[in-house]
Amino acid sequence: QKEVEQDPGPLSVPEGAIVSLNCTYSNSAFQYFMWYRQYSRKGPELLMYTYSSGNKEDGRFTAQVDKSSKYISLFIRDSQPSDSATYLCAMKGAGGGNKLTFGTGTQLKVEL
Amino acid sequence: SAVISQKPSRDICQRGTSLTIQCQVDSQVTMMFWYRQQPGQSLTLIATANQGSEATYESGFVIDKFPISRPNLTFSTLTVSNMSPEDSSIYLCSVDSRADGYTFGSGTRLTVV
Numbered sequence: 196q197k198e199v200e201q202d203p204g205p206l207s208v209p210e211g212a213i214v215s216l217n218c219t220y221s222n223s224a225f226q227y228f229m230w231y232r233q234y235s236r237k238g239p240e241l242l243m244y245t246y247s248s249g250n251k252e253d254g255r256f257t258a259q260v261d262k263s264s265k266y267i268s269l270f271i272r273d274s275q276p277s278d279s280a281t282y283l284c285a286m287k288g289a290g291g292g293n294k295l296t297f298g299t300g301t302q303l304k305v306e307l
Numbered sequence: 308s309a310v311i312s313q314k315p316s317r318d319i320c321q322r323g324t325s326l327t328i329q330c331q332v333d334s335q336v337t338m339m340f341w342y343r344q345q346p347g348q349s350l351t352l353i354a355t356a357n358q359g360s361e362a363t364y365e366s367g368f369v370i371d372k373f374p375i376s377r378p379n380l381t382f383s384t385l386t387v388s389n390m391s392p393e394d395s396s397i398y399l400c401s402v403d404s405r406a407d408g409y410t411f412g413s414g415t416r417l418t419v420v
Contacts, residue, residue: 238411241409283350
């Protein structure tokens with residue numbers, strides 16, 4: 196079993212829809228949780244960076260962390276065609292070392 | 308956040324040859340990270356490069372195959388040696404920008420023929 200599980204999609208939604216992207220994980224030591232957006236032929240771009248459980252909002256994006264369920268989510272409101280990309284979750288522990296563990300990424304397409 | 312310049316952006320190489328990928332950061336950073344991204348798979352950490360010391364390699368990656376240099380706090384190189392088609396992948400460098408999280412370069416798309 197992988198440490199981080201993420202549905203690869205593809206996920207196709209109409210413009211303006213609310214998108215929900217999710218990851219589950221098995222390592223209870225993970226404390227820092229990130230969401231990256233990756234456009235084709237580009238490097239990953241950090242969208243959200245959260246510590247421990249709770250919600251964080253930034254514009255149209257909301258990240259949720261539920262450590263009791265080992266489940267994290269990214270919500271995108273009023274989705275736009277420019278949101279079409281692969282979304283990667285990543286996480287790491289609070290201990291020594293800075294190794295990130297990634298999900299496989301979910302491919303999202305927002306249709307006009 | 309830090310800005311990373313990575314080159315080459317892509318290359319097509321013959322099997323048995325080596326390719327060196329460069330990563331330049333616009334600010335001084337303690338640790339730089341090298342990742343591999345294979346189609347349909349997660350980003351996998353190859354090694355962590357600290358200035359002034361040997362790189363630390365993850366399980367499954369060895370220095371002879373992926374030698375790394377870290378001559379100063381803003382620059383690192385990763386060499387993919389004695390390449391085979393299985394090395395075809397995207398290679399990415401990354402830094403820990405602390406307050407801003409982890410920043411990635413744009414990647415090097417390598418095809419080995």
